[in-house]
Amino acid sequence: MTQAQRIDGKAMAAELSTKIVTETETLLRKHGLKPGLAVVIVGDDPASQVYVRNKKRTAESCGFYSVQHTLAASTSQDDVLKLIDELNSDISIHGILVQLPLPAHIDEQAITQAVSPGKDVDGFHLVNIGKLTTGDTAAAFVPCTPAGCMLMIEAHLGSDLSGLSAVVIGRSNIVGKPMASLLLRANATVTVTHSRTSDLAAVVRQADIVVAAVGRAKMVTGDWIKPGAIVIDVGINRLEITVDGETKTQLTGDVDFESVSAVAAAITPVPGGVGPMTIVMLMANTLRAARLAAGLDGQSGN
Numbered sequence: 001m002t003q004a005q006r007i008d009g010k011a012m013a014a015e016l017s018t019k020i021v022t023e024t025e026t027l028l029r030k031h032g033l034k035p036g037l038a039v040v041i042v043g044d045d046p047a048s049q050v051y052v053r054n055k056k057r058t059a060e061s062c063g064f065y066s067v068q069h070t071l072a073a074s075t076s077q078d079d080v081l082k083l084i085d086e087l088n089s090d091i092s093i094h095g096i097l098v099q100l101p102l103p104a105h106i107d108e109q110a111i112t113q114a115v116s117p118g119k120d121v122d123g124f125h126l127v128n129i130g131k132l133t134t135g136d137t138a139a140a141f142v143p144c145t146p147a148g149c150m151l152m153i154e155a156h157l158g159s160d161l162s163g164l165s166a167v168v169i170g171r172s173n174i175v176g177k178p179m180a181s182l183l184l185r186a187n188a189t190v191t192v193t194h195s196r197t198s199d200l201a202a203v204v205r206q207a208d209i210v211v212a213a214v215g216r217a218k219m220v221t222g223d224w225i226k227p228g229a230i231v232i233d234v235g236i237n238r239l240e241i242t243v244d245g246e247t248k249t250q251l252t253g254d255v256d257f258e259s260v261s262a263v264a265a266a267i268t269p270v271p272g273g274v275g276p277m278t279i280v281m282l283m284a285n286t287l288r289a290a291r292l293a294a295g296l297d298g299q300s301g302n
């Protein structure tokens with residue numbers, strides 16, 4: 001049986017990051033400008049700490065100025081808003097990212113809407129969501145995970161998805177909804193499914209493109225997949241497994257890689273698929289924010 005092509009997100013991200021490094025050097029040399037990224041984390045969620053550390057490390061390896069603000073879980077909403085205000089007016093900072101989830105006493109919407117739309121490298125501000133949903137992707141900051149997924153889909157199928165059917169599993173504001181907007185903009189026929197969808201497997205079986213973003217380990221199995229489909233796995237689930245009597249944590253996607261590989265044409269692995277692409281898209285957004293702040297076009301180039 002033929003096996004699906006493994007879409008190597010790590011390699012694609014490394015290639016993109018090389019371009020970002022070069023463009024960052026040019027920006028510094030020609031315009032004396034260094035992209036600045038501020039990452040804010042509130043509380044001590046272990047997964048968030050890992051993500052934030054990776055984001056800071058990647059920003060530095062791209063040649064960016066990078067700062068991290070680590071706030072106690074008990075920090076008041078007002079204090080978080082005050083910090084965002086300061087970062088909004090700090091000219092050395094071009095991108096602001098507040099890691100989600102936030103502690104329960106903080107209103108996520110109040111925080112994401114406080115970030116200046118021009119520094120909103122997460123693409124969570126309503127101005128950027130509005131631009132994306134109206135199809136103005138050139139002007140919007142697009143959320144990093146769906147932007148990375150879209151690049152992987154385009155690498156496999158090209159940028160025009162006319163005639164193709166796409167099924168997004170999950171309707172979150174971070175992934176599902178912006179993913180649907182991007183696919184629609186690329187002319188795919190898009191269905192967004194969620195926990196209340198009836199006979200999800202039958203819906204997914206119609207899809208040429210499947211994007212799984214539900215947070216349930218190995219939920220999508222080979223019998224759900226149309227032969228020849230491309231499958232993008234956004235899930236990062238931590239499974240406890242026992243190897244030689246030792247308990248270990250295994251990272252697993254929402255897709256059962258083995259059974260889906262036997263049916264699909266292409267599939268992203270976990271880890272090494274969507275994750276590295278998400279981080280590099282954050283760098284691309286930050287570089288673009290810096291260029292825009294300097295009155296440059298925000299596109300790649302000089």
Ligand code: GUN
Nearest residue numbers: 097098099100101122144
């Ligand atoms: N938590 C999980 N994914 C994300 C993301 O893309 N951005 C932020 N800020 N928090 C997240």
